[in-house]
Amino acid sequence: xxxxxxxxxxxxxxSASLLFLVAGSALAHTRSAGDSHAGLDIPExxxxxxxxxxxxxxxxxxxxxRAIDTNEPFRRVLNYAEIQxxxxxxxxxxxxxxxxxxxxxxxxxxxxxxxxxxxxxxxEMPREASAADEIISAIDADMAGRGLxxxxxxxxxxxxxxxxxxxxxxxxxxxxxxxxxxxxxLASAFGLMAFAxxxxxxxxxxxSE
Numbered sequence: 001x002x003x004x005x006x007x008x009x010x011x012x013x014x015s016a017s018l019l020f021l022v023a024g025s026a027l028a029h030t031r032s033a034g035d036s037h038a039g040l041d042i043p044e045x046x047x048x049x050x051x052x053x054x055x056x057x058x059x060x061x062x063x064x065x066r067a068i069d070t071n072e073p074f075r076r077v078l079n080y081a082e083i084q085x086x087x088x089x090x091x092x093x094x095x096x097x098x099x100x101x102x103x104x105x106x107x108x109x110x111x112x113x114x115x116x117x118x119x120x121x122x123x124e125m126p127r128e129a130s131a132a133d134e135i136i137s138a139i140d141a142d143m144a145g146r147g148l149x150x151x152x153x154x155x156x157x158x159x160x161x162x163x164x165x166x167x168x169x170x171x172x173x174x175x176x177x178x179x180x181x182x183x184x185x186l187a188s189a190f191g192l193m194a195f196a197x198x199x200x201x202x203x204x205x206x207x208s209e
Contacts, residue, residue: 039163040073042080045113046156047100048148052139053112053119054097057085060135064118069125077121080162081114087167094178100153103172103179109155110166 045053053060064078088096088107096104097112122132160166173179 039080039161040076042077042110042113042117042160042162044157044159045109045116046148047153048143049116049139050097050109050112051148052142052146053116054091054108055142056135056139057091057112057115060115060119063128063131063135064122067122067125067128069127074118074121076162077114078118081111081118084111084114084165087111087165089168092182093168094182095176099176099178100155101176103169103176105153106155106158107166107168109158110160113160114162 061078061082064074067074084107085091088104088111091097091108091111093102093104095102096108099105102108119132119135122128123136125132173183
């Protein structure tokens with residue numbers, strides 16, 4: 001039993017170390033002030049808008065993916081919104097939308113700003129305009145009801161560009177308890193799964209010899 005626990009703790013430690021090594025290497029590719037702006041500009045959005053639009057994101061993206069009257073700029077912004085969403089770990093990190101101090105907050109601003117741009121573009125599409133207007137009206141009412149219209153944060157005035165992928169600030173993860181706990185838990189879960197799989201397959205491999 002002691003040997004089992006020792007192996008388990010060692011594996012979890014290695015998993016956590018690997019996670020931060022990968023995060024550190026990703027930091028080298030994080031958006032910087034010198035990045036190219038050859039893509040399409042995406043207007044900024046307020047912190048208050050983020051909190052509401054995140055609730056409508058799946059509906060907006062679903063409508064946009066079925067849109068017929070599209071053009072290249074629209075498709076590029078939609079593609080950026082979906083790529084940026086995956087870079088931000090699909091919005092699964094705690095506080096990524098609501099917590100200004102989250103290392104995932106800026107990348108959340110990026111994919112939600114792109115999502116808003118996609119929604120606003122659909123107002124000009126004959127077949128999608130009605131559905132887009134309904135979503136916009138619901139968002140406006142939700143923001144007014146929750147008093148979020150004037151809430152800002154340090155990223156509220158930041159515009160984005162489809163040529164620039166905004167990655168999480170990996171170096172800040174250890175300073176943000178919620179993100180640290182979530183990623184450590186994820187690494188531990190993968191470690192446990194790999195350890196259990198190894199234990200499960202070992203007897204089968206031995207019996208086949």
